[in-house]
Amino acid sequence: MNSRRNVVENDEFGAFARRIIRAYARRVAAGDIEALADMVALSEDLDTAIGEAVTGLRTHRQRYSWEEIASRLGISRQAAHKRWGGERRDGADR
Template sequence: MKPHHLPSAPGRAPGLLRDSSVKPTLTANRPRRVVENDDYAAFVRRVIRAYGRRIATGDIEALTDAIALAQELDTTIAQAVAGLRACGYSWTDIARPLGITRQAAQQRWGGDAS
């Protein structure tokens, strides 16, 4: 397309208006901080320990929430194991970092179909 001339404003030189379908960036793209899994797990452990200390100060009603967190963690582990199996990891691969046998891992997380 042919550029269009902008009318000049007082104290400003005339410029060119170019057709563009891209809007200028409103905010700069900031680099994302990469958080390694072991760093993230350490953070989660600190939060869980702090929650236990808060409950221990006398919030007996929050004990049920802590139990619900434990159940959620069990579900999360089962989902992680299922995902690892779907990625092709063997029961031996999964059991090794846990320090258990492949049979123990399969009995705990394998279900009937695995």
């Protein structure tokens, strides 16, 4: 398993992003119903970004396995592959 982390500031960056999202939710909850659709779009953007991150981990020179990725997410290897794997447009398995 690859246990070395190359980018140590990701923990702080992730915490910052979570604080922004929670603050955005509070603003919408305070009565900005028009922004609700934007929040849903943000959720879709996050799902896309997660897929890009997984693809990057799979194709990076270290080639993380589905088992390594799944273990970090607390899901099975099969579940990770089902959600983010499969056939790419070029026909290569992710």
